[in-house]
Amino acid sequence: MPSCLVVDDSRVVRKVARRIVEDLGYACEEAEDGQKAYEACTKAMPDAILLDWNMPVMSGIEFLEKLRQMPNGKGPKVIFCTTENDMAHITRAMNAGANEYIMKPFDSEIIESKFSQIGLVTSKSA
Amino acid sequence: MRISDFDLYKDLLKEKSGLTLTPDKSYLLDSRLTPVARKWNCPNLEAMTHILRGMPSSDLVKDVVEAMTTNETSFFRDLKPFDQFRDVILPHMTKSRPSKKLRIWCAACSTGQEPYSLAMLLKENAAKLSGWQFEIIGTDIDTSVIEQAKKGEYSQFEVQRGLPIQMLMKYFEQKADRWALKQDIKSMVQYKHFNLLTPMAMLGKFDVVFCRNVLIYFDRETKETVLKNMSAVLPEDGFVILGGAETVLGITDVLKPMDNTRGIYIKPTCTTIAIPAAPKAAAVKA
Numbered sequence: 001m002p003s004c005l006v007v008d009d010s011r012v013v014r015k016v017a018r019r020i021v022e023d024l025g026y027a028c029e030e031a032e033d034g035q036k037a038y039e040a041c042t043k044a045m046p047d048a049i050l051l052d053w054n055m056p057v058m059s060g061i062e063f064l065e066k067l068r069q070m071p072n073g074k075g076p077k078v079i080f081c082t083t084e085n086d087m088a089h090i091t092r093a094m095n096a097g098a099n100e101y102i103m104k105p106f107d108s109e110i111i112e113s114k115f116s117q118i119g120l121v122t123s124k125s126a
Numbered sequence: 127m128r129i130s131d132f133d134l135y136k137d138l139l140k141e142k143s144g145l146t147l148t149p150d151k152s153y154l155l156d157s158r159l160t161p162v163a164r165k166w167n168c169p170n171l172e173a174m175t176h177i178l179r180g181m182p183s184s185d186l187v188k189d190v191v192e193a194m195t196t197n198e199t200s201f202f203r204d205l206k207p208f209d210q211f212r213d214v215i216l217p218h219m220t221k222s223r224p225s226k227k228l229r230i231w232c233a234a235c236s237t238g239q240e241p242y243s244l245a246m247l248l249k250e251n252a253a254k255l256s257g258w259q260f261e262i263i264g265t266d267i268d269t270s271v272i273e274q275a276k277k278g279e280y281s282q283f284e285v286q287r288g289l290p291i292q293m294l295m296k297y298f299e300q301k302a303d304r305w306a307l308k309q310d311i312k313s314m315v316q317y318k319h320f321n322l323l324t325p326m327a328m329l330g331k332f333d334v335v336f337c338r339n340v341l342i343y344f345d346r347e348t349k350e351t352v353l354k355n356m357s358a359v360l361p362e363d364g365f366v367i368l369g370g371a372e373t374v375l376g377i378t379d380v381l382k383p384m385d386n387t388r389g390i391y392i393k394p395t396c397t398t399i400a401i402p403a404a405p406k407a408a409a410v411k412a
Contacts, residue, residue, distance in 0.1 A: 085282060087300050090291065101291040103282050110286045116205070117290050 002120070003027045003044070007037040007060065008052040008081070013104075017050055017081070020108045024121050034058025038066055045072045048120050050111075051098075053082035053089070061096055068097040077118050081106060127152060131175045135159075135190070138178065143191045143267055144323045144352070146345040158193045165189065192268045196343070199236040200287035202243045207338065207367050210387055212247060215334055215365050216255075218399055222363060223333070226258045231329065233322060233337040233356070235264035238275030238315065239284070240336060242307060245314040246297055263329065265320035272317050278307035323348070326355045333361060338389075339369035346377060353378045363398050366391040 004026040006017045011032075018028045029046065031037035035058040037049070049067075053060040060080065067073045077099045082089070085103040093101055100114045115121045132152055139145040147155075159171055166186055168174040177186065202208050219228055232241040241264040248260055266272050285294055285305045298305045320329065322340065335356055341349045356366060357380040366381055368374070368389050374381045381391040385401045392399055 087295065090295060094291065094295065102286060106286070110283075113286070113288050117288075 001025065001027045002047040003029065004048040004050060005029045005031060005037060005040055005046040005076075006050045007031045007034065007055070007063065008050075009033055009055040010052075013052070017111070020111050021048070021050065023108065024112060024115055034060060034063030034066075037063050041067060041070065041073070041076075045070075046076050048115070049076050049078045050081050051078055053080060053084045053093075061093065064093070064096045064098060077120055079111075079114055079118070081111075127155060127171075131172070134175060134178060135194075138187065139191065139194055140345075140348075142187060143195065143321065144344050144348045145191075145194060146343060146348070147194070154194065159190060162186075162189045162193050188269070192270055195268050197236045197268065197271050198339070199239045201239045201285070201289035201293075203240065203288055203338070204370060205288070207336070207389055208243060208247055210390060211244065211334070211367070212251065214384075214387055214390065214402055216251070218363070219333060220255070220258075222398060227261075228258065228334070229261045229330065229332045230263070230334045231332040231336070231359075232262065232264045233320075233335060234340040235266050235271075235275060235317070235336075236268075237271045237280075237284075238264055238278065238317070239280075239288075240264070240338070241275075241315040241317075242278065242311060243288075244336075245311045246293055248314070249297070249311065250293075260314060262315045263332075264315055264317045265329070266317075267319070267321045269319050272319050275315075276317050278312045279304045280307075281305075322352050326359050329359065331361060332359050333364050335360065335364070335366045337366060337368060339372070341368065341372045350378050354380050357381050357393065360393065362393060363396050364393070 002025065004021040006014050006021065006028060008014050008017065009032050014030045018030065021028050026048065029040055031040050033055040038058065051060045051064065060082065064078055078097065079100040079102060080093045080098050081102040081104060083104045090101050099118045102110055102114055112121065135155055136147040139147050156171065163171050163174040166174060168177065230244060235241050241262045244262055248255065264275055279301065281304060285298065294305065297308055297311050299308060337356065341352065344352065353374055360366065368391060370389060374391055379394065382394045384390040384392045386404045387402065
């Protein structure tokens with residue numbers, strides 16, 4: 001079973017996201033900030049990461065930059081999932097090596113459509 | 127709602143838009159038409175029904191038809207038709223059109239996501255298509271969605287359905303809380319108000335027609351008429367793309383499903399289109 005790490009400081013968002021990615025067939029791990037996510041990745045590199053931007057201790061963008069430096073750190077597909085919804089943030093995230101970008105609020109349809117665009121799930125209609 | 131009232135709407139919708147209203151959809155009348163009644167200063171739906179029985183203005187009839195039309199759409203909806211357009215239809219056209227001209231019709235295009243998706247797809251493949259001229263025509267029976275399509279502005283929610291972030295970055299500009307398509311994509315599409323039940327010849331000939339998730343709302347006879355008229359505006363090697371739940375089988379033989387593809391229909395007499403090889407059995411994923 002592929003794995004997905006959900007990184008968000010909101011327990012509610014993590015819970016909602018967990019349900020959606022589990023429905024897509026992923027085993028889900030959670031982390032509440034970038035530092036905890038980094039530690040989780042040193043133990044086991046996930047296949048996908050759903051990543052918030054603004055978090056205490058270590059932000060999502062700092063985590064992404066560190067992740068991409070790690071051995072095997074280029075492996076996971078990273079989808080930002082944040083309230084930051086301007087072109088400057090999107091560009092910065094993509095330049096740092098994100099694969100997709102979701103602007104909150106999101107729903108299961110948006111997550112599924114983004115997962116399928118970057119090859120994490122086979123789209124239902126395909 | 128009284129049966130006679132239900133029949134009034136059923137007949138009106140059939141006549142004006144081809145839409146088939148079945149009794150199981152009668153709940154839609156209440157939810158979608160109550161706002162129309164309010165707009166026309168009717169105290170309730172019954173009062174509006176009464177006006178419709180008399181001599182209703184054509185504007186009221188138009189509002190009723192538009193309210194009952196389903197406008198569900200998204201960028202690159204279902205993805206597969208767009209992949210096939212790129213991988214099957216475009217290669218045929220680049221071989222068989224020395225004029226380097228292609229006319230595409232998005233019938234019932236709603237708020238424009240389908241024609242704009244095609245425009246972006248063509249831009250993405252511009253290197254292979256230099257010197258080509260594309261004409262994309264989007265039509266819909268609902269004038270309010272046509273106005274939105276022309277504007278080319280979408281909500282944050284709409285641009286996240288089916289649109290890859292790279293394309294959002296390349297082809298859109300942020301305008302307060304909306305996302306606006308850039309002029310180079312907008313200028314590739316023309317929009318027109320058009321009712322699929324009226325003669326299509328006025329639109330001219332088309333090499334490719336996208337008519338997805340429209341026929342499902344029509345009864346058998348109307349489907350047949352629309353498909354026949356559509357096939358008449360196609361050249362011998364034209365393509366029609368229907369929605370996933372739609373087919374020509376059992377309705378008409380002016381078109382047939384193209385082998386080894388999904389949702390693509392061609393003329394049965396056409397011999398010049400190369401049929402793609404059957405897809406290899408997909409590897410079973412754990």
